[in-house]
Amino acid sequence: MIVVLKDNPDQKQLDNLIQWLESLNIDINISEGRDTTILGLIGDTSVVDIDLISALDIVEAVKRITEPYKNANRKFHPDDTVLDINGVKIGGGNFQLIAGPCSVESMEQVCSIAESVKGSGAGMLRGGAFKPRTSPYAFQGMRDKGIELLLEAKKVTGLPIVSEIMDFSQISLFGDVDLIQIGARNMQNFELLKELGKTNKPILLKRGLSSTLQELLMSAEYIMAGGNEQVILCERGIRTFETITRNTLDLSAIPLLKSMTHLPVIADPSHATGLSRLVKPMAMAAVAAGADGLLIEVHNDPANALCDGQQSLTPEEFADLADSVKHIRPYAYRSNR
Amino acid sequence: MIVVLKDNPDQKQLDNLIQWLESLNIDINISEGRDTTILGLIGDTSVVDIDLISALDIVEAVKRITEPYKNANRKFHPDDTVLDINGVKIGGGNFQLIAGPCSVESMEQVCSIAESVKGSGAGMLRGGAFKPRTSPYAFQGMRDKGIELLLEAKKVTGLPIVSEIMDFSQISLFGDVDLIQIGARNMQNFELLKELGKTNKPILLKRGLSSTLQELLMSAEYIMAGGNEQVILCERGIRTFETITRNTLDLSAIPLLKSMTHLPVIADPSHATGLSRLVKPMAMAAVAAGADGLLIEVHNDPANALCDGQQSLTPEEFADLADSVKHIRPYAYRSNR
Amino acid sequence: MIVVLKDNPDQKQLDNLIQWLESLNIDINISEGRDTTILGLIGDTSVVDIDLISALDIVEAVKRITEPYKNANRKFHPDDTVLDINGVKIGGGNFQLIAGPCSVESMEQVCSIAESVKGSGAGMLRGGAFKPRTSPYAFQGMRDKGIELLLEAKKVTGLPIVSEIMDFSQISLFGDVDLIQIGARNMQNFELLKELGKTNKPILLKRGLSSTLQELLMSAEYIMAGGNEQVILCERGIRTFETITRNTLDLSAIPLLKSMTHLPVIADPSHATGLSRLVKPMAMAAVAAGADGLLIEVHNDPANALCDGQQSLTPEEFADLADSVKHIRPYAYRSNR
């Protein structure tokens, strides 16, 4: 971290600053130029609050050189993290299709979809039980009952299951859920992140609607700082001015995140676009860009789905997508890290 | 709600749609033009999920004519809501300055600031105990102890207090907190909104960083649908491409919200701008635009504040702001509703 | 277009509206419901100004059902447009790599790069002569001299050339330029669009930094309405809150645009990301998503480029990219229109 001081800084304030930094075990390299004095901070600057320093009267500018995240940082963990989700591997060259309905609606629905996507190559089953909906009057998911149905489908198909938690008070229901999803709107629900950091459950962390990649990694860092290093990151579209798509899938996030962190990175083209006809091309593009997996909504009757039918594929469309993806995979981008 | 059908819609799907709408107590006015058939939906369409209808194969376009929020809607409650926060009124012509430190740091700090802002005309004391911070390594607030100190300051000054809750598991600590704040990052933490909707505590709901005003009102609707109608809305800046300010205070939100809803609307120029020198002009502008109150950060030693010192005013600067605002108030905008 | 009237509309205003619409050759289907009267406008509604209608006192809401663009609309031209740029075809299954330096700097530079990218499979040479730069103090391009050097490189290599025009007063210099580029900042320079619409030169139209796809098509419509139907659209990244990349490449724009219009659609991963290490993965993703071509910056000495060196590939890196793209192409997305 570089701190540029204003001309003629008050010596007492400068001494206070230096003393405070030293108390954080930061070494300081002072270089005095003709007009400007620059402090180079050396050590673990992730503990230094950049806003605090910016606020000081004697400071002209501050620039962070090293990233404020440590556990998630590839610099300190050069090898890809490979997660084992109840026997299914993801990351480090292991690619997974995760598919299933937006909302769990019935035993028949979820089991039929599960069998079908398994047959097309899906490695995990997704299904929503607790649904974050903008309107209190919209269908809020089957909740407890939905989790039960997912567990039934897991028993029948053997597929590990993924479902979203909306509040830590629901955790007791997630004992047999293999991968716990944190939705985009909860990416900065810091209390939830901290609590999940104390569990040993794999976490699927979705990028917030208007979050930067550094903010996403800081949220992963909240989980990892608690001791839980099993985190998968998911690009699911960001808010932009385009109105045809629900959000804009930021595929540059995939190679960028994979250079910044060792964690697996997947994409969710269904929620990002909100339009079923865009799911296949965006899935193919995400794979070409190097994604470690895809999260795809599949519904046996999209036109009558209780939620987000517009973006769901039929089982047949999913089989076609899985096939297209298989052709791209061998030629997908891999960085030469 | 207007539903435009595609040419030659499948009759069976159309019958299904009509039957489903009728099950929701919606009346339907069908008008068949030369090329286009249009359904006019009449009744309480807030229960109709617009995405569900858009997903249907037979549907070309859907347009909502009436708002999806009811309890918060001024149409159904033409008079301003006036909240009484432990004796302090806000809304309906009652204006309040709410001031205090970003973070509670010590008894001396919070009591000294409380006395000072009270002397300058503040009607309530704000103070952060639980702090949402982007980094797990940044100061997370004094938490339980912070609430205790605020209650102490309340006892000493008689000012009602405002503090942010980050998770419903903290609710027992908020029994004597007069106004519970929901932060911008939790605006769509729907489980928290629902739980607070079951309490009878006044709620200060902040707009999310990239939320529309309708989304803000839908979040208020979550609280109100649970039976708690004591909600104050707060414009606190939205994310834009400008980097000098932390966020961009959207002052058009004030007259707009006041036309859309009967709830009180206040502004937070401190968090919006992130720069103390912009707090006064933006406070004055918010008052001119018709705000029912202001949320202002005040710190006795901004340069050494543990959080957000850059945006805090000194007690003297706050006194000056309060004075400037007093001159604008008599000429502030009032709609002729 | 659907116009929803307010309750009890003033009859005289309604008659005026109907008369005005009929003067535009629009047929009107009036359907009167219990509470609401709806006008269905039938005919060429691209000539109807939606803002004008919205402003009327008697109007509650207006919704456009058909697109406001005609010449660019795939509905009226179902087959892909194939452009022939001086013998090089693009669109309709014809894919082109367009490569070259951000700025033309010298004869040696441009010819050496041109030979090299031609050898790697590029079908056209790009090069900037007039450079739009944020600062008046930054290098503004070689201007007239730059065009001359490009023409020299065209003579030597036989590659058609692409260069950006910044003002119509420069048109006389572009007589032998094969494809004229309109930069993102000029996407809504309507006078320039109109003038280029009167020429018979192929135009490469870049999406504006915060433009929607409909706005991009309306700008193409400006050119086409003048009689020039030779337009290629280019996705080059939109402004978002992410700061690591210069802009965010919106790859969903590719399949979306290709469903909306018959015009060729290409992507520019160099300008979008601003980082050379992201150019290859994003190029591969764009091809997987169905792009008709790529615009790639190549420089023989990126670290000493006079402009945008950060995002330029070396000739060797470009050869590697061209090879990777070749493997993806056979499996790239194609809609079943």
Add this chain to the structure above:
Amino acid sequence: MIVVLKDNPDQKQLDNLIQWLESLNIDINISEGRDTTILGLIGDTSVVDIDLISALDIVEAVKRITEPYKNANRKFHPDDTVLDINGVKIGGGNFQLIAGPCSVESMEQVCSIAESVKGSGAGMLRGGAFKPRTSPYAFQGMRDKGIELLLEAKKVTGLPIVSEIMDFSQISLFGDVDLIQIGARNMQNFELLKELGKTNKPILLKRGLSSTLQELLMSAEYIMAGGNEQVILCERGIRTFETITRNTLDLSAIPLLKSMTHLPVIADPSHATGLSRLVKPMAMAAVAAGADGLLIEVHNDPANALCDGQQSLTPEEFADLADSVKHIRPYAYRSNR
């Protein structure tokens, strides 16, 4: 400007960098820390292209300390610039209302509006002759004839006139136009900026729809670098995710710009909001925040305006706005520079 080098930088590249900087008359202060070498660049760094330096292999990070604009910079011109627009002063405590129709439509219309707004206190008349419209099929303004009618209205009322130029080829028509407007979409039409920089006409420069304040000042710098220092800046709303308003008026831009530059700063609440009922509260807020003037659309028959009727005030509403603003002005924000 601070340049942080990577560990063990290549000495030859470093020598090249230093030599290049010295050729730009930049002095360099090298400070070598334990791990990091930092170059402090001293002198007129506005001529240094920050992107060029970032691209170098040996560079870890670059940070600009001083602003890249000089002529517009308040640091070098501490006193407010006061422009005299044909006898009407603006800036430095001189406040002006600029009002008139979005589009000039007829002699009767423009003269009647001009007389009326003059009577309510407007100091200048605005009117659109050349209209930038998203659609080629929308009304494009009366063009040459529109300018003639404005000049007629100027003759009749004595009010200086403001109108937008869309291309420099139109300049001959603007000889008697007192203040030439550059629209938001042309803010980065650099060729137009350069040409207007060579004239001695006062320029009203509107902020681009997604531009930062620094970009706005760099565009002003283009004009001023050519020798024309008569520039007024106009905040007219930026694109955000809110859909009720056309754009979002960023009022923090007013005090911020006034601290960054000595140029006059005005606001355009009509275009920003796009809704006539928001024009008055936003005008009042802009004045409270310290604006030097307002640009207000006034139409004698908004419901039948040929353009943007939704946002126009009637002459009576304008008189009311002018009166409200008069009450706020004495208490408006003034920085203590």
